[in-house]
Amino acid sequence: MTARILHADLVLPDPADQGIADGAVLVLDGRIELVGTYGEVHRRTAPQTPVHHFPGATILPGLIDCHVHLSMSGEGDAVATLDASDDRSLLLAMAGRAQELLNAGVTTVRDLGDRGGLAFALRDAIAAGRLPGPRILAAGAPVTVTGGHCWYLGGQADGVDEIRAVVRRNVQNGADVIKVMATGGGLTPDGPAPWVAQYTDEEVRAAVEEARRFGRPVAAHVHGSDGVRIALEAGVDTLEHCTFIPPPGSARGPDDAAAELIKKIAAEGASVCPTFSAVLGETIKRIGESGVRPWLDLVRHQHEQGVRLLAGTDAGIPGSGFGQYVDGLEWFARAGLDNGAILTAATSAAADALGIGHRTGRLRSGLEADLLVVDGDPRTELAALRRALLVLARGRALRPRGEFGGLR
The missing domain is CATH 3.20.20.140 (Metal-dependent hydrolases)
Incomplete structure (x- = not known):
């Protein structure tokens, strides 16, 4: 199994809801396993699980x-x-x-x-x-x-x-x-x-x-x-x-x-x-x-x-x-x-x-790992969406300018 923790200043599980400050997402084999505060996710994850920190960033659905x-x-x-x-x-x-x-x-x-x-x-x-x-x-x-x-x-x-x-x-x-x-x-x-x-x-x-x-x-x-x-x-x-x-x-x-x-x-x-x-x-x-x-x-x-x-x-x-x-x-x-x-x-x-809310569109346990990490907070500045640091599509990772830190 391949597990990764993504940690950012803000996680938006669903933009319609309240965000999670100092949040994290655990991705396991192409799916979202956990979403919560960094402390909570880290505590519930095996100690050897790699962590990727994104200071000043927001994690939101793809x-x-x-x-x-x-x-x-x-x-x-x-x-x-x-x-x-x-x-x-x-x-x-x-x-x-x-x-x-x-x-x-x-x-x-x-x-x-x-x-x-x-x-x-x-x-x-x-x-x-x-x-x-x-x-x-x-x-x-x-x-x-x-x-x-x-x-x-x-x-x-x-x-x-x-x-x-x-x-x-x-x-x-x-x-x-x-x-x-x-x-x-x-x-x-x-x-x-x-x-x-x-x-x-x-x-x-x-x-x-x-x-x-x-x-x-x-x-x-x-x-x-x-x-x-x-x-x-x-x-x-x-x-x-x-x-x-x-x-x-x-x-x-x-x-x-x-x-x-x-x-x-x-x-x-x-x-x-x-x-x-x-x-x-x-x-x-x-x-x-x-x-x-x-x-x-x-x-x-x-x-x-x-x-x-x-x-x-x-x-x-x-x-x-x-x-x-x-x-x-x-x-x-x-x-x-x-x-x-x-x-x-x-x-x-x-x-x-589109009839795929059971698969994607939110950061929720069990959904496919479609997510975006951006520099800044798109709730206050839409232009932050142009500053993509990491993109995951069904758990497959890339950066707009190359792959990121061994993530696959």
Whole structure:
């Protein structure tokens, strides 16, 4: 058995709860064995157990990115780059992007759309220990109408029967989650606009029913209010983006219908991943903060109404790099959320929403050892998350700049 004690000034078992000053975590064979004060953990551990001290640091659960696209580069015309890549070179690039996420303290990602099921292969290689990287939950090809949003990923389906068939195919190929493009989107300019619903109530409901038959959750890409309503009434688990973007010429900000939908989202327990990322910084340069502020205010309003928000960056789309996770969290702060709520959205709330709270998302005895050691206290300074000293993913240790002190 391999046991290690990690000791820091502060341990955050769950950012929603009180931290432990002068705390420690005992990691044993890839799982968390004990969490408590250093004195308590040390007293209950064999005397020869190695101890790694991190003065001035905080130990917290590994971060979770609920929305990434490992098959996309995050630079320039990501779609054209994807189209020009053969599967072999693309898989190698995806492995590098997974490493970037891990270096940033992200120990779990949900890949919500790739080509050819390559994310499944990468997921399995990482889980087997053949490659370093975060835990991957993968959707495979998102379900979309012919010529619809991200049609080039291979999930085109028209009508209830084709939708059910694509869902079954994804499950057979190894999908952990089903992704449905309920509205159009910006990455497919020749397809339906973001505010336009791509599928009817019956069609999205069919996708959810088929996914449920195989025990898979459903994530819905939604922008316009019609798409949000259709996805919510169909019973999807997470709403991605959820911007309530209006058609051109409409009043900015959520209308009365959106306000009612937000109340319904909170009441029904669906989760919203706004996909805040570094892209917003570039957006402000183009259109000014007044153009972005309605979206920030919308997310704050959802939080105030009790909607469970999730951290996710849409990493892979142009302008959202795989090492920029903290940028997205800082946009939550600019929207008006406090750091405790933001850290919860990035850890325990995310794990629960993704159905893996029994495995990760907290520092608790019996859970897998996904944790992050940072210089400083992220409850008072989110930028501390950029100063990673150690990352453990299922007990496998690394530093952003090399391995740490013999930990494996």
